[in-house]
Amino acid sequence: EVQLQASGGGLVQTGGSLRLSCAASGFAFDDYAIGWFRQAPGKEREEVSCIASSDAKTYYTASAKGRFTISRDDAKNTVYLQMNSLKPEDTAVYYCIALGTTSWGQETQVTVSS
Numbered sequence: 001e002v003q004l005q006a007s008g009g010g011l012v013q014t015g016g017s018l019r020l021s022c023a024a025s026g027f028a029f030d031d032y033a034i035g036w037f038r039q040a041p042g043k044e045r046e047e048v049s050c051i052a053s054s055d056a057k058t059y060y061t062a063s064a065k066g067r068f069t070i071s072r073d074d075a076k077n078t079v080y081l082q083m084n085s086l087k088p089e090d091t092a093v094y095y096c097i098a099l100g101t102t103s104w105g106q107e108t109q110v111t112v113s114s
Contacts, residue, residue, distance in 0.1 A: 004023070032053050034079040034099065037097065046061065
């Protein structure tokens, strides 16, 4: 069974940092690209970043470029999202998913106060 657990969210002030973790189990983690998505109240879910499996190529949405860094540790079956220079508009519930599967992991809340 594919399972992903996001953690590391919290309440920070504008300009602060958080590191999210996505711990995975139940599948061949190193065969899958992993994506981070977020959903703010009243808005659609959007992809924030993803990291490929074989070559660890990364993608960032425009609003995350230069502020967020995604990385993966295949030995720990974990993907990280380092978020710096946080803004109130980053406030959302954050999810991770193995791309190509339909199993959304347990979310973590990020709240950035102004």
